[in-house]
Amino acid sequence: MRQDRPFPPARPQPPPQPPPPPTRMKVMRQRLNRFYTRFRSVILVAAGIIIALAAMLIYTTTQSPPQRLTQKDIDAAVERSLESMKPRPPHSVKAYEVIRHSVVRVEALLPKGGESKTESSLGSGVVINDMGIILTSLHVVKNAVEVRVTFADGFESRASIIATEPDNDLAALRPHVIPDDLVPATLAGSAGLNVGDEVFAVGNPFGISNSLSAGVVSGLGRNFKSTRTGQVLTNLIQFDAAVNPGNSGGPLVNRNGEVVGIVAALVNPTEHDVFIGISFAVTLESAGGVMGTPPF
Secondary structure, three states, rough: OOOOOOOOOOOEEEEEOOOOOOHHHHHHHHHHHHHHHHHHOOOHHHHHHHOOOOOHHHHHOOOOOOOOOOOOHHHHHHHHHHHOOOOOOOHHHHHHHHHHHHEEEEEEEOOOOOOEEEEEEEEEEEEEOOOOOOEHHHHHOOOEEEEEOOOOOOOEEEEEEEEEEEEHHHEEEEOOOOOOOOOOOOOOOOOOOOOOOEEEEEEOOOOOOOOOEEEEHHHHEEEEEOOOOOOEEEEEEEEEOOOOOOOOOEEOOOOOEEEEEEEEEEEEEOOOOOEEEEEEEEEEEHHHHHHOOOOO
């Protein structure tokens, strides 16, 4: 039979020991953690700035000092730049490209002596409208028994004289047939011309087709009396672009390729009919009569 025995009395527990005080290092670490948690964003931005400044400092200290440019270096750089630049074409190139499709060669058979004898007269002309009307010098085709014109593309046709202006040595021709690719010239007149402006004469000197010569306006409002015919032409454009027999009737154009006059004569104090520096052109303002209406 089991006997009840009393439990032994509980032993008293010793009081808990207080935790040891934190070390100085632990206290400092806790303070740093609290400081970082509070100012984390500011610290990260500052750190980025410091890293960038440090990188720039390292880069500048490792680079060689900049080379000082001399005048020779600058001149060489400018020369290289100029060599690499494509120069603009001169104004004469643009003017010729604009007008060359409108210039024609004019050949006339003139009576000489007896009825069966003829001589050839050579000049130039310029197409002035979509109907193919050609403006030229009257002295090229005056009294002609036959007139033939050759267009810029080589197309040839007979032509008739439909109007004349003897006082201005001008004539208008109508081709019997015109090419499909006919290109009329742009007419500008002489109102905007000044002495010294660039001008270009395009025609067929001595029968050499599609020739251009360059010069400037030497004078305006000039008068000229032909030593051959005694005719006096007035209000002429004086210019120094070279013209010779065969240029008569051809266009005088500005730098844009616009017609400002019709080449009419050259001055030579000798008996030789060749250029020595002075030429004249009839203004387009004088061509209103031969064209039937004012050109502008």
